[in-house]
Each structure stands twice: as structure tokens, then as C-alpha cells.
Amino acid sequence: MNKYSVHIHGWLLLLPAAALLALFTHFPAVATLYHSFFSNPRKGREAAWVGLENYRVMIDDPVFWQSFANNLWFALGTIPLSIALALLMAVWVNGRIAGKAFLRIAFFTPTVLPMIAVANIWLFFYTPQYGLLEQLTSLAGLPSHNWLGSRDTALACLVVVTIWKEAGFFMIFYLAALQGMSPNLAEAAAIEGAGRWYFFRRVTFPLLMPTTLFVLVNAVINSFRLVDHIVVMTRGGPDNVTSLLLYYIYDVGFKFWDLAYASALTMVLLALLGLLAIGQFVFLDKRTHYQ
Amino acid sequence: MNAAYRHDGYAHALETLGAWVLALLWIAPLIYAFWTAFHPPEFSTRFALSAPLTLVNFVNAWNAAPFARYFVNTIALVTMVLVGQLVICTLAAYAFARFAFFGRDLMFMLVLVQLMIMPDVMIVENYRTMNALGILDSIPAIGLPYIASAFGIFLLRQTFKTIPKELDEAARVEGASALQVLWKVYVPLARPTYLAYALVSVSYHWNNFLWPIIVTNSVSSRPLTVGLQIFSSTDQGIDWSIITAATLMTSAPLLLGFLLFQRQFVQSFMRAGIR
Numbered sequence: 001m002n003k004y005s006v007h008i009h010g011w012l013l014l015l016p017a018a019a020l021l022a023l024f025t026h027f028p029a030v031a032t033l034y035h036s037f038f039s040n041p042r043k044g045r046e047a048a049w050v051g052l053e054n055y056r057v058m059i060d061d062p063v064f065w066q067s068f069a070n071n072l073w074f075a076l077g078t079i080p081l082s083i084a085l086a087l088l089m090a091v092w093v094n095g096r097i098a099g100k101a102f103l104r105i106a107f108f109t110p111t112v113l114p115m116i117a118v119a120n121i122w123l124f125f126y127t128p129q130y131g132l133l134e135q136l137t138s139l140a141g142l143p144s145h146n147w148l149g150s151r152d153t154a155l156a157c158l159v160v161v162t163i164w165k166e167a168g169f170f171m172i173f174y175l176a177a178l179q180g181m182s183p184n185l186a187e188a189a190a191i192e193g194a195g196r197w198y199f200f201r202r203v204t205f206p207l208l209m210p211t212t213l214f215v216l217v218n219a220v221i222n223s224f225r226l227v228d229h230i231v232v233m234t235r236g237g238p239d240n241v242t243s244l245l246l247y248y249i250y251d252v253g254f255k256f257w258d259l260a261y262a263s264a265l266t267m268v269l270l271a272l273l274g275l276l277a278i279g280q281f282v283f284l285d286k287r288t289h290y291q
Numbered sequence: 292m293n294a295a296y297r298h299d300g301y302a303h304a305l306e307t308l309g310a311w312v313l314a315l316l317w318i319a320p321l322i323y324a325f326w327t328a329f330h331p332p333e334f335s336t337r338f339a340l341s342a343p344l345t346l347v348n349f350v351n352a353w354n355a356a357p358f359a360r361y362f363v364n365t366i367a368l369v370t371m372v373l374v375g376q377l378v379i380c381t382l383a384a385y386a387f388a389r390f391a392f393f394g395r396d397l398m399f400m401l402v403l404v405q406l407m408i409m410p411d412v413m414i415v416e417n418y419r420t421m422n423a424l425g426i427l428d429s430i431p432a433i434g435l436p437y438i439a440s441a442f443g444i445f446l447l448r449q450t451f452k453t454i455p456k457e458l459d460e461a462a463r464v465e466g467a468s469a470l471q472v473l474w475k476v477y478v479p480l481a482r483p484t485y486l487a488y489a490l491v492s493v494s495y496h497w498n499n500f501l502w503p504i505i506v507t508n509s510v511s512s513r514p515l516t517v518g519l520q521i522f523s524s525t526d527q528g529i530d531w532s533i534i535t536a537a538t539l540m541t542s543a544p545l546l547l548g549f550l551l552f553q554r555q556f557v558q559s560f561m562r563a564g565i566r
Contacts, residue, residue, distance in 0.1 A: 006390050006391060006392055007390075007392045007393050009386070009390055009392070009469050010386045010390030010391075010392025010393075010395065011386075011392055011393075013382045013383060013385055013386035013390065013469075014382070014383050014386040014387070014392075014398060016378075016379045016382060016383070016439070017379045017380065017382065017383035017402070017439040017444060018383070018398065018401075018402075018439075019439075020379065020435070020438055020439035021401070021402060021405060021439045021441070023420065024410060024413070024417060024420070024435065024436040024439070025404060025405045025408060025410070025413070025436075025439075026401065026404070027416075027420075028413040028416030028417055028420065029404075029408060029413070029416075031416050031419070032413070032415065032416050035415075035416070035419075085313075088313075089310075089313070092306065092309075092310040093310075097306070097307055097310055098307055099311065101553075102314065103310055103311070103314045104553075104557065105550070105553060106314035106315070106317045106318045107313075107314060107317055108549075108556075108557060109317070109318060109321060109546070109549070110317065111494075112494050112545050112546065112548075112549045112556065113321075113498070113542045113545065113546065114497065114498035114500070114515075114516050114519075114541060114542055114545075115498060115500065116498070116500045116516045116519060116520055117516070117519060117538040117539075117541050117542045118320065118538075118542075120519070120523055120534055120535070120538045121320045121321070121323065121324045121535065121538060122320060124323075124324075124327070124531050124534075124535065125320060125323065132323060164317065164320075168317070172557060172561050173561070175557075175561065176561035221407065221409070224412070225409065225411050225412060227501060228500040228501060228516075231500070231501070231504070231520065232520060232523075232524075246411075246412060246414075246501075249414065249415065250414065250501065250505070253414065253415050253418070254414075254418075254505055259415055259418075259419070262415045263415055263416070266412065266413070266414075266415050266416075269412055270408060270412070273407050273408055273412070274407075276407065277404075277407045
């Protein structure tokens with residue numbers, strides 16, 4: 001190959017992917033910012049430059065602030081629990097345990113099912129009066145409770161569904177990491193007389209740190225991305241207590257057709273994801289210590 | 292945890308119990324759905340061993356909405372997305388792995404941006420784009436934003452980089468062009484990665500919902516997930532037996548595929564997750 005053909009070949013091979021990425025990732029990110037400074041086009045009137053008007057509306061919009069707060073609670077509820085459960089599941093199915101194959105299938109199955117479909121099942125589970133949960137609580141003699149219809153429990157119900165859906169997925173990454181770990185470590189530790197919990201705390205867990213970071217980043221992204229079950233189970237209600245940012249964007253953009261305001265709201269989501277990207281970049285060199 | 296640690300005594304028994312309780316909890320919703328779907332409606336919330344089995348819920352669900360068409364749409368969608376991804380990501384990954392072209396590192400960074408800013412969150416602008424292209428309410432509109440997949444490019448690049456350069460050079464000496472080398476050397480050696488990526492991609496797009504519900508507006512383009520949502524949210528008199536039957540129907544191909552190829556699925560997700 002001559003001097004230029006490397007460049008020509010490289011760029012030609014990259015071109016289709018680069019064009020599609022530019023059209024559906026980079027351009028939209030910039031266009032979102034641009035459109036957030038405009039009003040919606042009305043009949044016979046073009047979209048007009050309104051400067052920061054959409055952002056001013058946002059600051060005064062209680063539903064936006066509520067969705068933002070809900071999203072933080074949702075993240076706080078789903079991330080630590082799903083990661084902890086994933087780790088526990090992985091340790092279990094990596095060791096010697098009766099019915100290992102069944103356990104693996106059981107933990108992983110929610111991952112392959114469509115969220116929209118399983119949300120229907122969970123909706124039935126939470127249904128007042130004749131849902132399974134109600135039947136169980138009434139057997140225990142507890143008073144009837146509308147789990148999804150009550151302001152106090154609706155978001156927690158969605159958190160449970162999300163943890164159920166995600167933990168098995170994260171388990172896989174821990175399982176892969178555990179299987180890649182040298183058995184010599186455990187043997188040496190056992191000879192030295194280290195207890196199993198001690199070994200986990202001082203050896204296994206630190207060695208799993210890169211995996212934990214990877215799973216953490218995914219869990220954070222998912223907490224801003226997963227809203228399918230909200231569409232099925234609560235539609236953001238009651239009183240917006242289950243409205244998350246992306247769900248609110250969907251509501252504003254495609255139910256009220258206020259795309260200009262939806263663009264401004266999307267900028268908040270992009271800013272959050274950008275912060276996450278920077279955070280990951282900073283953490284990246286810590287990760288390499290372990291590799 | 293490991294062979295070095297003997298599992299015996301109460302602690303181990305307790306752990307086994309814990310694992311089984313959690314596993315049963317984890318599949319309980321699915322078992323519940325199976326119970327409701329395969330029994331007459333009067334048993335949907337009543338558990339009796341004498342309850343007769345029936346397929347009538349599936350027949351009713353199938354006849355109540357154009358599920359056949361939704362199945363066709365979803366299969367067309369996942370096929371289009373997968374074929375597009377495989378071709379486009381292979382070419383890009385090959386460029387990143389083996390061509391030191393001008394601007395490579397910068398371009399790679401720009402590709403990785405998509406790992407964070409996924410098409411799932413760009414719904415507003417992508418809707419505008421599809422509108423401008425005049426392809427709203429079509430299957431390509433659902434799939435296009437996902438075809439250049441940063442994840443796919445990243446995964447294949449990692450795999451291609453592990454392939455010895457000598458193989459590449461040997462093929463070149465025999466006069467093979469860049470594309471021939473890719474096709475004859477790299478693609479065959481990356482087969483496990485392709486399988487892994489394909490399983491992840493198919494299950495992702497079979498299950499995808501938010502973007503499809505935004506861009507589609509008619510039976511001819513709706514995938515299963517959207518069809519199921521419209522079916523179960525319109526007034527069916529909330530007949531849970533029919534809704535759960537429809538729910539199981541839409542998940543059945545993935546569920547069956549997963550149970551049959553369980554090992555490959557788990558290994559694929561593992562492979563795809565190792566970075």
C-alpha cells in the first residue's frame with residue numbers, strides 16, 4: 001500500500017458509519033440545543049427565536065422539577081440494590097450450589113423479556129382487590145391498598161420492577177469477571193486461613209472493581225433511559241409521582257406536541273449524561289490500576 | 292465461591308435456601324402469567340389444581356388484534372437492523388483496528404459518544420429528522436438511528452485487534468484487497484463475537500418500545516411491543532387472561548430461543564460485556 005491508501009481506505013471504510021452517527025447522534029445533539037431557543041411553529045407562523053424562554057418556563061415548571069427529583073430517587077432506589085443483588089446472584093451461581101443451571105435461568109430470564117410485556121404482568125400483580133399482591137396481603141390480614149394508585153407507593157413499585165429486570169443482566173458481567181479470576185487466589189487465601197467473607201471483602205470485591213464501575217455506569221444510564229414500564233403501569237401518575245425525565249420529555253413532546261419545550265428538557269438529560277461521561281473519564285485511570 | 296472454600300454446614304444450606312427463594316421470586320411473575328394465560332378467565336386470580344387447561348385465551352388474543360402483521364413487522368425490523376449493523380459496524384471496526392488513518396483517534400472518540408447519548412434519548416430530534424426525510428410511520432424509521440452502533444463497532448474492533456497481523460499480511464502478499472482480507476480473514480475469525488452481538492441486538496430491538504411508539508402510527512409499521520401496548524390499553528374490559536396470553540405470545544420467540552440456547556445467550560451477553 002502506498003502512503004495515501006491507508007488514509008483513503010480507512011476513511012472509506014468508516015464513511016457509512018460516520019455518516020449515520022453524524023445524522024442520528026451528533027447532529028441531533030447540536031440541533032436539540034438550537035431548537036431549544038425557538039418557539040413552536042404555529043399555523044402560518046414560523047418558529048421564532050425566543051432565546052432562553054423555554055428554559056425560563058422550565059425553571060417555573062413544577063412538573064419538571066418533580067420529574068427531576070423523581071428520577072434521582074428512582075436512580076437511588078434502583079442502582080445500589082440491583083448491583084448488590086447482581087453481585088450476590090453471580091457469587092451464588094459461580095460457586096457449587098444445588099440447581100445451578102435453574103438458578104442461572106431464573107435470574108437471567110427477565111433480561112430477555114420485553115419490558116413492555118413484563119410490565120403488563122406486573123400491572124396485574126399490583127392490581128387493587130384481585131391482584132396477586134392484594135391477595136397475599138389480605139391473607140396476612142393487612143388492609144387493602146392501591147399500590148400503583150397511591151402517591152406513597154407508586155414509584156417504589158416501579159423501582160421493584162426495574163431491579164427485577166436489571167439485576168440478572170448485571171449478574172452476567174460479574175459472573176464473567178468471577179470466572180476470569182484465578183482459582184489460585186482462593187487456594188492461597190484458604191491456606192493462609194482467611195475466612196470466606198474476609199477473602200471476598202479483601203480480594204474478590206477489590207478485583208471486581210472494574211466490573212462494578214462498568215455496571216454502575218450502565219445502571220446510571222439505564223435509570224435515565226428506562227421508561228417503558230411507566231407508559232404501561234402509571235403514565236407518570238398519580239399526580240406525577242412516577243414521571244421521570246425521559247417520560248416527561250415524551251409526554252411534553254408527543255402528547256402535547258410542544259417539541260420546543262421538549263428540546264429544552266432534552267438538554268437537561270444530555271447535560272446529565274455528559275456529566276456522567278466526564279465522571280467516567282476521571283474514574284478511568286483508577287480502573288487501570290486493577291488491570 | 293470457589294473450590295478452595297468447602298461448602299458445608301448450616302451456612303451453605305442457608306445460602307442455598309436463599310438463592311432458591313430469590314430465584315423463585317424472580318420467575319414468579321412469569322409463572323403467574325403462564326397460569327393466567329393457560330386457564331379460563333374465572334381462574335385468573337384463583338389457584339386451584341382442578342382448573343382446566345385451555346388455549347382459548349391465545350386464540351382470542353390472536354383474533355382480537357393484527358398480531359400476525361405485528362410479528363411480520365418486528366421480524367422485518369430486527370432483520371433490517373441486524374444486517375445493517377453487521378455490515379456497517381464491520382467496515383468501521385476494520386478501519387479502526389487496522390488502518391492508521393488521519394484523525395482515527397478523534398473519530399473513535401466521536402463514535403464512543405453514542406455509548407452515552409443513545410438514540411433512546413434523542414427522540415425529539417430524531418422525530419424531526421424522520422419527518423424531514425418523509426419516512427415517519429415506516430419500519431426503516433424505527434431502525435435507522437440504531438444501525439451505526441457504537442457498541443457494535445467497539446466490540447468488533449476489540450476482536451479484530453486480537454487477530455494476528457501476520458494473517459493479514461500473508462493474505463495481502465497473495466494479492467488480496469483490503470475488503471477480501473476482511474471477508475476471508477477477519478470475519479470468519481470473529482464469528483463468536485458476531486453471534487454474541489447478534490443475540491444482544493435481536494433481543495434489544497425485539498423489546499424496544501419508546502422510539503417505535505413515537506414514530507409509528509399504523510398497523511403496517513407497528514412492531515409487536517407497540518401492538519401489544521395498544522391492544523392491552525384499549526378497552527378490552529381488562530380481560531387479564533387475554534392480555535397475559537398476548538403478553539406471552541409476544542415474548543415467546545425470545546423466551547424459547549433463550550431456553551433452547553441458554554448457554555450461548557449467557558455466554559454472548561458475557562462476551563459482549565467484557566471490555
